[in-house]
Amino acid sequence: MPGSTLLAPSTAEPTTGPHRPGLVLTALLTCQLMIILDVTVMNVALPRIRDDLGFSATGLSWVMSSYTLVFGGLLLLGGRAGDLLGRRRLLIAGVTVFTVASLAGGFADSPATLVAARIAQGLGAAMAGPSTLALLATSFTDPRARMRALALFSGMASAGFAVGLIAGGLLTEWLSWRSVLFINVPVGALIVVLALLYVPEPARHPARLDLLGAATGSAGIAALVYGFIRAASDGWGDGLTAGSLVAGVVLLATFLLVEARTAEPLLPLRLFADRNRAAAFVNFLLGPMAGMSMFFFLTQYLQDVHGYGALATGVAFLPMALVLFTTTRFIAVLLPRFGPKPLALTGAVLMSTGIALLSRLDVDSAYAAGLLPSMLLMGLGMGLAIAPLNVVVMTSVPPADAGAAGGVLQTMQQAGATLGLAILVTVFGASSRDAAAAGAAPDQVLVAGMTDAFVAGALIAATAVLVALTFRSQRRADPV
Structure with a gap:
């Protein structure tokens, strides 16, 4: 918008910071990490869940899909409900629902019980997720403190996908698949206590839903x-x-x-009036759409082709998670200096390059030479391309729309991950069938499907490069 700046406070809200800001930040970041982890944390546990509860081959997919379906479908409603009913109140209610559902899921003794628990988790996540981001933006009103907090939030959101695989591998290998759900209980209880004691409730904006x-x-x-x-x-x-x-x-x-x-x-269309904000929303869709292919297919590649266990598979993603999180720590310095366009553009190029390199994998590719370079490029690329987007959006919306904006961002992320995975799995299936028909060995069939899926993922990431070009270039007079 003309005259607006990235770091300027959104409206005339109190300029005093929250009481015990470190604990406020801990509560909100932990909430975001817990919600995002449950998108991927159960991936490596799926074979053991199938054997223990007797899921069918097709029914097993609903362990993942039921959570994503409810979470993605109700995020916009959760965002606006927080604006109207109170974000802190909805955060606490959502985390409580999520925690109780996790406990019930850990005790599940049938496929139906576990899927029902995952649906309830999705409901709790849709209630808490948008309010988490909105509370972060409104609790930290000092521009630089807000930017640091949002950059950390972005890093937690992005790294959560990889950390989920690591945590799932550790818990499944050392304890059981049920511990993947039980671990949410003490974490959720801690978030509720911290929110009750320290997270401020911003002024509500009375309106009709x-x-x-x-x-x-x-x-x-x-x-x-x-x-x-x-x-x-x-x-x-x-x-x-x-x-x-x-x-x-x-x-x-x-x-x-x-x-x-x-x-x-429910969704103020004025959120898309600003060019930078609209581009940020679109790339928050495209980034997870391309990136989820790495997590989904490389998990299978490591386990089925190279024989990694659940723990080793999770640890294999650790370098990418570390690079990603480290990169996000510099966003608060880089974004005011360079603006969003160079960061988004560089990050999208690195992402597309990292995924494109994976299309060269074969059954004999070693981890250090074949996978690690791509993982490092992806970690750096996602940190530069996606982490600033929360900051671009949440520092430019008025507090009355903060919950709605947070809902849109997280809806884009979830829809992108789900849509991208569906498209790439379809590419994988078609390519695998062709390779099998040509008489390829089972490992070669799997790798042929994956490499073609990675080509499609690289094309999606290349689209994010084009969108990044539409960000406004930073003018010398701009304080950011």
Whole structure:
């Protein structure tokens, strides 16, 4: 927006910082990490869950999909509900629901019980997630403190995918798959206590909840997410897949019409009026869309081709997680100096290069020479390309829209990860079938499918490069 700056406070809110800011930051960052971890933490435990509870081969996918479906479908509603009902209140309620659901899931004795617990976890995450980001933006009103806090939040959000694989491997190898869920109980309890004692409740903005927008928006996102999840397992020609995708598009079109005509919308379309903010939203979709391919396929590559165990698989991702988190620590210094365009552009190029290098893998590729360079490039690229996006968005929205903006960001992230994985799994399946038909060995079939999926992932990352070019260049007069 003309005259706006990245570091300027969004509106006239109190300029005093929160009481015990370190504990406030600890509570909010821990909440974000717990929510993001549950997207990937159960990946390496899936074989043991299947054997213990008797899941079918296709039913096992719902251990992951049920959480993503509810989380992604209800994020916008959770964001606006926090704006209207109180973000601290919704954060505490959401973490409580998530914690109780984790406890129930840890005691699950049937597939249905575990999937129901994962659905409840998704509900709790959708309640707490947007309020976590909004509270961070409104609690730290000093511009530089806010930028540091948001940069750390971005690092936690991005590194959480890799850390989830590491934590899942450790817990599954040393204890059992149930510990992956039980670990959330003490963590969730700690977050609730810290939030009750130290997290400030910003002023609420009384308004009517946009129920029609909530219904059409949440149902539309849920339908799209379900359609793409089903496409990965049943193919694009499946009737229910096509019906879900069409329904999702129609519902989201209806949602946009409702939001344009509603005085107090669930999703204020003015959030997209600023060019930098709109580009940040789009790349928050594309980054996870491309990056999830690395986690999903390399987990299988390490275990099925090279025989890694759950713990070794998790540790293999540690260098990438360390580079990613370290990079985000410098965002508070780099972003004011260079602005978002050079960081987003450089990061997107590094991401696409890292994924493209993976397309050269074969069954004999060593970890140090074949995988590690790509992981390091991805860690650095994601840190530069994705970590600043939270800062770009959350430092430029008014406090009244902070929850909605946080909901949009996290919706983009979840939808991107789910959509990207569905597309890349479809590419993987088609390529694998062709390799099998040509008489390739099982390991070669697996690698052929993965390398073609990595090519598709690199193309998605290249699209993020094009979007990064649309960021405004920093002018000399800009304080950022």
